[in-house]
Amino acid sequence: MDDKLRQELNQQGIVTTSLEAIYNWGSSNSVWPLGFGLACCAIEMIAASMARFDLARFGAEVFRPSPRQADLMIVAGTVTKKMAPQVVRLFNQMPEPKYVIAMGSCAISGGPFKQGYNVLKGVDRFIPVDIHIPGCPPRPEALIHALMTLQRKIRDQKLTGPERPRYFRDETPGEYPTPTTGAHDLEPAFNKAIWRPPKIMRQE
């Protein structure tokens, strides 16, 4: 249906939509995050959900205490290697459709702890991240921007066809392998299916 006809019908009091649009509209306006904070970024996440910044305007104020009721995992803070298996397990326990926002330098790359021995260098080594927010910590506005970007992504997704999202495909799993804590490092150190070490291009 073209836009002109839709506008004309709207003026006559008839609302038309597609299943895809109304499905995406519904799920994009009720993204319930998992109440889950790891470090100082969690304080900014809490500030974003409180009255001053009011994440409730975007339908994402219901921080769920159980992963079974959550749609969005906000990885807010430093993921240590000891914590990484639990983060992956929480993600695996969330029902589809599920999304991940990696909030702050630590969650996206290890941040100031990148050269340490005990911090995971980016949570995208084990779980698929939809939105990365830089910042140390990011301001609540940045988290709101990330949520709005995620909403736009949800509204644009196709429910059928080759571009349909991960959870409408049979071949892509909803669960990701949980690493085990080994004698020197996590085993494996990253999930080969979703992350590869970047090839560094050096210019002399």
Add this chain to the structure above:
Amino acid sequence: METLEQIKARAETALPGLQLAIIPNGNSANPASLLVDHDYAVLLAQFLKDDSQLRMDYASNVTGIDWPDVVEKQKVRVKREFRGQEIEVDEIIEKVKPGYLEVVYHLYSMVLKQGPIILRLRTRNRTDQTSLPSLTPVYRGAEFQEREVYDLFGVQFINHPDLRRILMWDEFQDYPMRKDYQEPDDYEYEPTPHDEVLVKARQHYPQEAPHG
């Protein structure tokens, strides 16, 4: 509070057989410390806690130090035979001073509002004789901090009630705060590394020679 020399003298009369050494510190705050033998560590801690003038009832801080083996080079004149003649030659002798692990306790008195008294304990070496007496039976608050020293330095505390790793996971086998610890090579190196990171980057990308 009494000076460290007075405390040392009183402790040595109270505990016969005790030998304390005062370790000076060149720092401007001059926090000199007492080096105590393994057998007397718990007795000395109990003495410092119970003594009516000291009342050191609070172990504020427990930490570890790794002192690696030190190679000392000495020049020695040696007589050698050279083409039938006896001449004197300089020879360099390498002496290895074995390293040790050290645990430092900072004790304060909450009752008399004084302190600190700093205790040091040293292990025999860094490899197989790394045990020390635990002061947790005297200072309950030292329990987690001794576990941390065990976790990061590998000091085995005898008579500790619950000696497990506290920060790293149980399966972990290394001691990350030791000087010779090799961390896992699991990060991407920035395009312009320098100093220590440059050395690591060269090992990480052996085919390249980044920046000269």
